[in-house]
Amino acid sequence: MVQGYSTAYSHANTAEEATAPAKINSAASVKLENDLRVALANEEFRIHYQPIVCLETNQINSFEALLRWQHPTRGLLWPDEFLPVAEETGLIVPIGEWVLREACNQTQIWQSEFLLKPPLTVSVNLTNKQLFHADLMETIDQILQETNLNASSLRLEIPEDVVTHNAERAGSVFVQLKTLGLQVQVDHCGLSDLSLTQLYQLTRLKYGKFDSLKLDCSLVSGLDGNNPNLEIFHKIIAITQELGMGMIATGVETKWQIDRLKALKCLYGQGYFFSKPVEGCKVETLIGAMSAQS
Numbered sequence: 063m064v065q066g067y068s069t070a071y072s073h074a075n076t077a078e079e080a081t082a083p084a085k086i087n088s089a090a091s092v093k094l095e096n097d098l099r100v101a102l103a104n105e106e107f108r109i110h111y112q113p114i115v116c117l118e119t120n121q122i123n124s125f126e127a128l129l130r131w132q133h134p135t136r137g138l139l140w141p142d143e144f145l146p147v148a149e150e151t152g153l154i155v156p157i158g159e160w161v162l163r164e165a166c167n168q169t170q171i172w173q174s175e176f177l178l179k180p181p182l183t184v185s186v187n188l189t190n191k192q193l194f195h196a197d198l199m200e201t202i203d204q205i206l207q208e209t210n211l212n213a214s215s216l217r218l219e220i221p222e223d224v225v226t227h228n229a230e231r232a233g234s235v236f237v238q239l240k241t242l243g244l245q246v247q248v249d250h251c252g253l254s255d256l257s258l259t260q261l262y263q264l265t266r267l268k269y270g271k272f273d274s275l276k277l278d279c280s281l282v283s284g285l286d287g288n289n290p291n292l293e294i295f296h297k298i299i300a301i302t303q304e305l306g307m308g309m310i311a312t313g314v315e316t317k318w319q320i321d322r323l324k325a326l327k328c329l330y331g332q333g334y335f336f337s338k339p340v341e342g343c344k345v346e347t348l349i350g351a352m353s354a355q356s
Contacts, residue, residue, distance in 0.1 A: 094147045097133070102156060106132050109164050110339035113348065114185070114310060114332045117324050122352050124183040124217065126332065127165035128339045129157070149189050158192045159201055166209040166216060168342050173215070176349055185217040185247065190224050194231055199238050206242075213243030219276065222250050226260040233269050245273040247310075252281045252294045262301050271305045279313025282333070285322045299327055 101107060111125040131139040148154040169184040176182060192198065206213055218239060225232045225248055239246050252258060265271055281295050302309045311323050314333030323331060337348055 091147050091150075094144060095151050095153065098144060098148055098151075098153050098157070101131055101133070102153070102160070106134065107157065107160060108132050108138075108341070109161060109168070110341055111168075111184075111345055112332060112339040113337050113352070114330055115336050115352070117320055117329055117331050120352060120355055121178075122182070122349055123180075123330060124185060125169070125345070126185040126187075126219075126339075127161060129161055145189070149191050152191060154189050154191050155195055158188070159205075162186055162202065163205050163209065166205050166211045169215060170209050170211040172345065173211075175346070181212075181215060183215045183217055183245070185219050187219045187249065190221075190228070193220060193224060193235055194228070198235070199242065202239075202244070203242060214245065217245035217247050217273065219247045219249040222248050222253065222257055222261060225264065226257050229260075229264055233264065236269050236272075240270070247274045247276055247308075248272050249276045250278045251275045252278050252291065252298055255294055255297070258294060258297055258301070262297075265301075265305060265307075271307050274308030274310055275302055276310045276312060277328070279333075282311045282313045282319055282323070283315075285319050295326065303327070 108130040110128045110130055112128060113122040114124040114126060115121065116123050129141050129145075131144055133139050145154070148157055165184045165186050169182060173181045195201075202216075206216070220232070220236075225236075236246055248261065251261070261275075275298060277295070277298060281291050281298075284291055298309065301307070308330065309328050310330040310332060311319075311328050312332050314320060314323070314331040314335045316335060320331060320335065336352070340348060
C-alpha cells in the first residue's frame with residue numbers, strides 16, 4: 063500500500079494529490095511535538111554515555127552524553143528520529159536543559175566515586191537553537207551551581223557548520239562560554255576543506271582557540287583504505303598543533319585505526335572499538351574493565 067501511494071504521488075496531477083504528503087508530514091510532526099511535550103513531563107528521556115579514551119594509556123578521559131527517548135510504544139528512539147522536530151518547535155531548549163542538568167549531576171557523582179586524575183569530564187552537544195538562546199549562559203551557570211560541578215569539567219560541543227555559518231553570533235557566544243570557564247569543542251570537523259579553512263581563520267584571527275576539534279567519523283573510517291580526505295586530516299593536525307588545541311577522533315572501530323591515529327598525533331578517540339553508548343548505571347563496570355586493560 064505504501065508503494066502504491068508513492069507511485070501515485072509521483073504522477074500526481076492535482077493540487078490535492080501534490081499536497082497530500084505535506085499534510086501527512088505536518089500531522090506527523092504535530093503528533094511528534096505533542097509526544098515530546100508528554101515525554102518531557104513524564105521523564106521519558108534517557109542519557110547514554112560513550113567514553114572518550116586516551117589512545118596512549120587506554121584510560122577513559124571523558125564521556126559524551128547522548129540523548130535517547132524511551133518511547134512508551136515505539137521503544138528506544140535515537141535523536142535523528144525526533145531532534146529535528148524538537149529543534150524546529152523550540153522544545154530542544156527545555157530538553158537540552160534537562161540533558162545538561164542530568165549530565166552535570168551524574169558527572170559530579172562519578173568524580174566523587176572515581177578519584178581519577180585528571181577528573182572525568184562530560185561533553186554535551188548544543189544545537190543551533192540552544193547555542194543562540196538568550197538564557198543559555200544563565201542556565202549553564204545555574205546548573206553548575208546546582209550540581210556543584212566545576213565549569214572546567216563541562217565540555218560543550220558545537221557543530222562546525224554552526225560556527226562557520228554564524229560566525230559573528232557564534233563568536234560572541236564562544237567568548238561568553240569561555241568566560242564561564244567551560245571547555246568548548248567544535249564537532250564534525252573536516253567535512254569539507256572550505257569549512258576547515260573558515261574555521262582556522264575564525265579561530266586564529268577572531269575567536270581565540272577552541273579547546274579541541276572533534277574529527278568527523280568519515281575521516282576515521284577512511285583510514286582503513288585509500289582516504290581521499292587524508293589531506294584534510296593533515297590540515298586538522300596542523301591547525302591543532304599550531305593553535306594548541308586538542309583533537310578527538312570519532313567512529314573508531316579497529317585497532318589498526320588506533321595505531322594510525324597515534325602515528326598522526328591524535329591522542330583521543332571515541333567509538334565502538336572501546337564501547338557503545340551505555341546507560342549511566344553501567345559506567346562503573348565500563349571504567350573498571352577499561353582500567354584492567356590498560
